[in-house]
Amino acid sequence: MQQIKFQTTSVPALGIGTWHMGEQPQQRPAELQALRYGLDHGLTVIDTAEMYGAGRSESLVGEAIQPYQREKLFLISKFYPQNATKKRMRQSLTASLQRLGTDYLDLYLLHWRGGVPLSETVAGLMELQQAGKIRHWGVSNFDQVDLLELQQLNGAPYLAANEDLYNLGERGVEFDVLPWQQQRQIPFIAYSPVAQGDVRGYLTNNATVKAIAATHQLSTHQLLLAWVLHQPGLLAIPQTSDWHHMQANIAAAEISLTPAELAALDREFPAPTRKQPLAII
Numbered sequence: 001m002q003q004i005k006f007q008t009t010s011v012p013a014l015g016i017g018t019w020h021m022g023e024q025p026q027q028r029p030a031e032l033q034a035l036r037y038g039l040d041h042g043l044t045v046i047d048t049a050e051m052y053g054a055g056r057s058e059s060l061v062g063e064a065i066q067p068y069q070r071e072k073l074f075l076i077s078k079f080y081p082q083n084a085t086k087k088r089m090r091q092s093l094t095a096s097l098q099r100l101g102t103d104y105l106d107l108y109l110l111h112w113r114g115g116v117p118l119s120e121t122v123a124g125l126m127e128l129q130q131a132g133k134i135r136h137w138g139v140s141n142f143d144q145v146d147l148l149e150l151q152q153l154n155g156a157p158y159l160a161a162n163e164d165l166y167n168l169g170e171r172g173v174e175f176d177v178l179p180w181q182q183q184r185q186i187p188f189i190a191y192s193p194v195a196q197g198d199v200r201g202y203l204t205n206n207a208t209v210k211a212i213a214a215t216h217q218l219s220t221h222q223l224l225l226a227w228v229l230h231q232p233g234l235l236a237i238p239q240t241s242d243w244h245h246m247q248a249n250i251a252a253a254e255i256s257l258t259p260a261e262l263a264a265l266d267r268e269f270p271a272p273t274r275k276q277p278l279a280i281i
């Protein structure tokens with residue numbers, strides 16, 4: 001599997017998303033099984049947030065990782081924009097660490113931009129980093145204009161990642177944000193890489209998607225994931241509560257699509273030719 005470098009730390013380019021997990025007690029055994037299947041088969045990155053299930057996702061992750069060596073994992077969490085002041089960020093982090101059962105995060109992200117000045121947020125993150133509470137910090141749902149603003153601030157060279165929505169049906173970031181990050185070797189974390197399961201079938205019912213998936217003996221969801229992962233410098237974090245899907249996603253991360261297959265998918269779902277509003281969910 002391809003590796004992604006967060007400054008000094010290398011991780012597999014496939015990570016684990018956890019939105020909507022930990023919310024229903026009857027789902028917990030299956031969720032733990034899915035998460036641990038991933039961890040047992042080479043995945044090390046888990047993405048969560050204080051928002052997810054009002055902390056219940058972090059608690060689930062905390063339980064899932066208990067039997068594993070902490071230093072082998074790369075834990076990402078996020079704080080709400082209203083908690084982006086120095087004081088509130090520290091309180092949020094303390095609560096997240098408690099739920100996760102750890103004393104540090106590998107990456108701490110501002111979940112999206114709010115009213116707190118970015119300079120204060122960055123200063124707060126730098127303090128947490130210097131105190132050893134977080135190893136890296138970054139942002140999420142930042143558009144090009146936000147990244148350019150961030151670049152002007154003290155501490156900007158330490159920006160470790162930006163996490164945005166990206167999948168075959170939502171390619172807007174390819175116009176600006178993604179190449180900007182790739183050129184600077186700032187990992188791009190792709191959320192919703194399988195289009196939230198593509199329940200309406202916009203992508204997975206497409207004949208070209210189906211045909212290319214069949215060629216590789218993949219499901220259409222696996223193909224969507226393999227497609228996202230063809231981008232260099234990108235970490236994809238699909239979410240699944242089903243260990244079979246976790247297994248399928250790990251297998252998809254080993255697939256390389258040919259230039260002809262990528263071109264055929266481009267014809268169906270074209271890359272942007274002009275700036276598009278940042279897709280956010």
Ligand SMILES: NC(=O)c1ccc[n+]([C@@H]2O[C@H](COP(=O)([O-])OP(=O)(O)OC[C@H]3O[C@@H](n4cnc5c(N)ncnc54)[C@H](OP(=O)(O)O)[C@@H]3O)[C@@H](O)[C@H]2O)c1
Nearest residue numbers: 017018019191192193194195196197221238239240241245
């Ligand atoms: N920073 C942000 O603002 C932000 C926003 C959204 C998401 N995220 C993060 O990104 C993660 C992923 O995004 P997401 O959860 O929105 O969407 P996603 O990963 O694109 O899709 C998740 C859905 O796809 C299904 N799925 C996954 N693998 C599958 C497979 N191999 N075959 C069939 N179905 C499959 C899952 O169902 P099953 O459980 O049945 O497999 C689930 O319903 C989140 O969990 C979260 O950690 C971050």
